[in-house]
Amino acid sequence: xxxxxxLFTLTGQTHQFALERLFDLLYRGLIEALAxxxxxxxxxxxxxxxxxxxxxxxxxxxxxQPGASTPSVGLKAAAKPNRQxxxx
Numbered sequence: 001x002x003x004x005x006x007l008f009t010l011t012g013q014t015h016q017f018a019l020e021r022l023f024d025l026l027y028r029g030l031i032e033a034l035a036x037x038x039x040x041x042x043x044x045x046x047x048x049x050x051x052x053x054x055x056x057x058x059x060x061x062x063x064x065q066p067g068a069s070t071p072s073v074g075l076k077a078a079a080k081p082n083r084q085x086x087x088x
Contacts, residue, residue, distance in 0.1 A: 006033035020058045023049050027060040 006029050008014050017025065023045055030041040046061055 003029045003033050019054065023058040024060050
């Protein structure tokens, strides 16, 4: 319930997320709302995401790669649906 409350506070919704965004939000929720160790959350979510055969990686995995830079995404930008983020 804590995660669901956190997700709704952040995004104003609890469903209809694109897969990549869902994994990014789940990763943030695990470490921010539920205090799960970031490396444990990353490892579990990476294995699950990649087991679906989806090409590419969600942002939280790209940031974990060597040489990756941290994007400056504020709370407002993170809460926008993907279609709006593409048009910024």
